[in-house]
Amino acid sequence: MSSAGCSPARVALVTGAARGIGAAVARGLAAEGSALVLVDRDEPALAALADELTGVEVLAVPADVSRADAVADAVDAAVARFGRLDAAVNNAGVPGPQVPTADYPVDAFWRVQQVNVGGVLHGLRAQLPVMVGQGRGAVVNMTSGAGLRGVPGACAYAASKHAVIGLTRTAAVEYARHGVRVNAVAPGLVATELTAGLEADEFAAAHPVGRAARAGEIADAVCWLVSDRAAHVTGVVLPVDGGLTAAVPGLA
Ligand SMILES: NC(=O)c1ccc[n+]([C@@H]2O[C@H](COP(=O)([O-])OP(=O)(O)OC[C@H]3O[C@@H](n4cnc5c(N)ncnc54)[C@H](O)[C@@H]3O)[C@@H](O)[C@H]2O)c1
Numbered sequence: 001m002s003s004a005g006c007s008p009a010r011v012a013l014v015t016g017a018a019r020g021i022g023a024a025v026a027r028g029l030a031a032e033g034s035a036l037v038l039v040d041r042d043e044p045a046l047a048a049l050a051d052e053l054t055g056v057e058v059l060a061v062p063a064d065v066s067r068a069d070a071v072a073d074a075v076d077a078a079v080a081r082f083g084r085l086d087a088a089v090n091n092a093g094v095p096g097p098q099v100p101t102a103d104y105p106v107d108a109f110w111r112v113q114q115v116n117v118g119g120v121l122h123g124l125r126a127q128l129p130v131m132v133g134q135g136r137g138a139v140v141n142m143t144s145g146a147g148l149r150g151v152p153g154a155c156a157y158a159a160s161k162h163a164v165i166g167l168t169r170t171a172a173v174e175y176a177r178h179g180v181r182v183n184a185v186a187p188g189l190v191a192t193e194l195t196a197g198l199e200a201d202e203f204a205a206a207h208p209v210g211r212a213a214r215a216g217e218i219a220d221a222v223c224w225l226v227s228d229r230a231a232h233v234t235g236v237v238l239p240v241d242g243g244l245t246a247a248v249p250g251l252a
Helices: 020-031 043-052 068-082 106-116 118-134 155-178 200-206 215-226
Strands: 011-015 035-040 058-062 087-090 137-142 180-187 237-240
Touching (some): 020 035, 020 215, 035 043, 035 068, 068 118, 106 155, 137 155, 155 237
Parallel strands (some): 137 180, 180 237
16 A cells, blocks of 8 residues: 555644534544644634644634635635645534424524535535645535434424535535545434434434444544545545444334
């Protein structure tokens, strides 16, 4: 195997980086030696993570990913600081209210799309031209098991995560010849603040492995996908879900 086939990303941008899966991805990429651009709307939490990550260069950019201009500015700041962008992880997301579809508040539905779908679109619009210019780059978009299945009470979240898969596959086929790979990771239940209010025990038990994921287990898959070890992998939706999407309900 050539050493180039194992190289991690040199400069990586992560959205929703301040906590949960995004923070675990940031820690994983830092451990591999990547310089980091960390984006989140929670400025104090972002600053705390940046302080924690010693040994690599870190640029913290407070920004709301639902705003196209803010995401474009973050990518511009990354290129201004580091001169390149090898990897981007469009991870920021919100769950939205839990309400049956017929009663779902329309404003809340669109707010979820603005963050979960808009955030990915805004990321791709800013990141892809930089990567095309370099002739290489890798993007991972964070979808969910809710991007592959219906989830009662979560039409906005499920619609947004299905849309992330459509964005991922389309960008993957559009930019493959430019040396840019675009993939998605679909976690099942991950123990983070986002899931703290859910009936975690029952849902966790439905996973064939019998438990929720740790955020670091999702990060490991992301770090592999953005590295050159996944050089021939593009357009995939990788479940990292302890077998959840493979299981026949009730027989796991
Ligand atoms: N936790 C799970 O079980 C699970 C499962 C499947 C998919 N996911 C997805 O993984 C991603 C991360 O989830 P998590 O569990 O780590 O969530 P989390 O709530 O722990 O962290 C999300 C981070 O994103 C940031 N964020 C939210 N909206 C933002 C915005 N508009 N602009 C900038 N930053 C914003 C928050 O400040 C927070 O730091 C989300 O896209 C989520 O849908 C999570």
